Amino acid sequence: MADKIARVLLVEDDEDDYILTSDYLRQLDSHQFEIDWVTTPTKALEQLSLGKHDICLLDYQLGAYNGLTVLEKASKNGCSIPIIMLTGQSDDTLDQSALAAGAVDYLVKGEITTSRFARAIRYALARQEIENERLERINAETRNQSKDRFLAHLSHELRTPLTSILGYTEILLNDNKAPNAKAELNIILNNGRHLLGLLNNVLDLSKIAVGKLEHNIEAIPLDSFIADIFSLMKVHACEKALELVLHANTPLPLSIQTDAVRLRQVLINLIHNGIKFTEQGQVILMISIVIVNNKEMLSFTVSDTGQGIPKSMLATIFKPFEQVEDIISRKEQGAGLGLSICSELVKHMGGTIEVTSELNSGSQFTFSIDPGDITTQPRTIITFDQQHSSNAKLALPQLQGRVLVVDDMDDIRLLIGHNCQSFGLTVSYASNGLQALEQCKLADSQDASFDLILMDIHMPELDGKRAIKALRKLAFNKPIIAITAATMKGVKQELMAIGFNLIVPKPIDKAELYRGLASYLNLKEQSTCSHVDAIKDNNSAEPQQRIMVVEDDNDAADITVLLLESLGAKAVKANSAKQCQALLSTEKNWSKILLDLHLPDADGLALARTIQHAYPEVELILVSGATVAEQSLEQAGITQAILKPVNRDILQNLLTKL
CATH class of the missing domain: 3.30.565.10 (Histidine kinase-like ATPase, C-terminal domain)
Structure with missing residues (x-):
């Protein structure tokens, strides 16, 4: 007895032919067949609409009707069950008509005792199994997409209030605004982080299940x-x-x-x-x-x-x-x-x-x-001394510029604004996309346009996605940073594709927000000079070396640029080989170029060889997550290679090296 079970719909108005066909089906050893027999086109269409059969054997002549009518209506109704047409005599024209109407095969009833009948049944069932697998795969993908949407919504709804809880607690601690309540504030902060950890656990489990944990x-x-x-x-x-x-x-x-x-x-x-x-x-x-x-x-x-x-x-x-x-x-x-x-x-x-x-x-x-x-x-034998407190006040060089903070939640809007002001920036506010458009128009009319916009994605009246499109149509070409609690896979790519320059997740990390702003805004001149002077006095760094950081990861590029500028260098980032070559052709006097090994449009070693040939005076340094052979470095004209992650000490050595 065959292990596989196949359910067959046999549409036949002649009882003798039904008995004969049934007998031969049961003699086939590939499957165990369960046969449902109907005699009219109406009942045939009713059964086909249920989608519970694996195959249908359809007689061409059904009283006053022919099987082509059933075929055409079944196809029109979206029937995916493979249908084999049966007829009493061979007819090439009828054969072509049946196939054109949606049949998977056409057989003469006299052939049901031959191997061709068995082969036609086997092929039709194999085709149906493939179709069932395809439908199951689509259903599974749909279920996964629904789960991803739910998790994205859950993440957004929980991270948004956590932004306020953690952000304002850190402000109170860092600015020493409540010296008598530090113990209580630390409890709030620690429990808020614990709640964030529980949320991350749920998201991590989902990522682990689909192999997407980074x-x-x-x-x-x-x-x-x-x-x-x-x-x-x-x-x-x-x-x-x-x-x-x-x-x-x-x-x-x-x-x-x-x-x-x-x-x-x-x-x-x-x-x-x-x-x-x-x-x-x-x-x-x-x-x-x-x-x-x-x-x-x-x-x-x-x-x-x-x-x-x-x-x-x-x-x-x-x-x-x-x-x-x-x-x-x-x-x-x-x-x-x-x-x-x-x-x-x-x-x-x-x-x-x-x-x-x-x-x-x-x-x-x-x-x-x-x-x-x-x-x-x-x-x-390590003593495990705390070299720094996680709640220590951040000593960051001051920035300059006018920013617009757009968020529909008052507390989060003010929190972001407070952080921006602590960085030295002038801040304006809008509670939705429409207000942001009005603020930008007003600022332009007063010759005081914004240098950067921080924009929430989910807002009433006009959300962040539609707002950025409207702003770009108004020729606002300054950076726009997305502030979002949606951190699921694909969100970043979608937002970057519609024009956002950077994405900062909620709850907002103050240091990460600063890095994002510093990658687009200038340091205040007074702060920069004093900082550079101190660096030159203490670390003997070469003044104002011009360095290009070629790195496709925005976060890695931004922090490298920020660290280089804190050491007194002038740093510019490029996210691809194309951008790197454009900067080389338009700007001169580069001291060093830090090249990532893996770029989206070129191999770092190949790009180095091109640069060495055209600009032999520029020092090339490879940044890689793995060791590269010395011979490959020499052939590309690279003076040295450094392993990721890059830190301040490594960059300081690069600047002071003769």
Whole structure:
């Protein structure tokens, strides 16, 4: 008996032919056939409209009607079931008419005992299986798109109020406006960040499921990195009168290469869980170097003296939506996503995670990550000193210019404006796209046009997408930065395509906002001069070197330009090889060009060879995420190569190098 089951609609008004055809169908060994028999065109169309059959065998002559009528009406109604036309005699003209009307094949009834009949049935069913797979794929994609739209909406609705909560709390802390309430403000800030973390967990789980989770490997100083996390989590431990302990069992490297955001996410999640499920005692974080498959790995162990985990749950604890408190108690709340995400993040960082636990005695989570090549890193027993506070006031060079802040929410509009004013900018406000257009027209009439616009996307009356199109039609060619809580994949590309120069996500990070503004606005002359003089005195940097940064990643280009200018250089960015060559042809006296290895329209090495031939006096420096062979660098005329991420010390060495 065949394993595959196929449901057949047999449209035949002659009972003898029905019996004969049915018998031969049941003799075929490719499928097990379930046959539904109808005798009229009307009933045939009714059955075809239900879409429950895998194939239809349609007699050409149905009393006073012919099967072509059924074929034509079925095709018009969108029927996707493969239909084979059956007739009593061979007729080439009829054959062509049947195929033209939508039949997949045409058979003479006398052929049903031949291999051609079996082959026609097999091909038609294979075609239907392919069609079913295609429809299922479309349905799955539609479901995924619906989920993405929901998550984008959820992200927007939650990030918008978090923008105000986190932003205004940081203002109060940084400006020392409430010196007697710093402890309370830090609690608000930490819990606001925790809420943001829960939101990110939901979004991360969705990205993990479809393989779209992004990672950013960078060099991080291990001591201050761990100290920041320890300081943050100590607040939560103190609230429950618990002791939070930190141990380093072995000398550790001063710097490692990993995804700082994801490592922080895993550590905070595990320590927070330890605190949450411990009523008395302590939570301990131990760090050491271990050897796994002849490679040095960085190992973290978070142990607690809490309620423990039942043995029955240990096998599923890293699966989504599994919650210990569902079985033990409902005292603590959670989404049940944290450990699942931790497991996936650890895998992406090249390691593994495991758990041991005993009920009422505590739990121990141990995970390892790949710290990069640490063979040449100096090592010491790290004291985990905080070199800087996460709430420290940002000392940023002042900017100059007039900006328009457009947002329909009063508190967020004022928050963005307050940050812009703290950067030295003159700020005007609009609560929707229509007001923004009116403000721009008024400013132009007074010869006081805006140098930049910060615009929310979701607003009443006229949203950001339509507003930017209207502004561009008014010949407003200055930068427009999108402020949006929608961070799902594809949003950035869509906004850039309709004319936005940059996208800053909500909740707004003050430093990120500053970097975005600084990439388009000038520093105040007085501030710039004093800053440059200090740099020249302290660091002996060459004054006003002209440097081009060729990098297709806007964020990376912006921060590199900002760092170079803070060191006294004049820096300009280009996002492609084409822009680079245009700048070379229109502006002279370049000191250095920092070339990204991978550009959208050229290979960095190939572009370097072109520049060396036309501008041999310009020093070329390659910026890459991987090591490039010395021979390739020499052939391209590149004097040196630096590995990403680029930091201030690296750039200072470039400027002072003779």
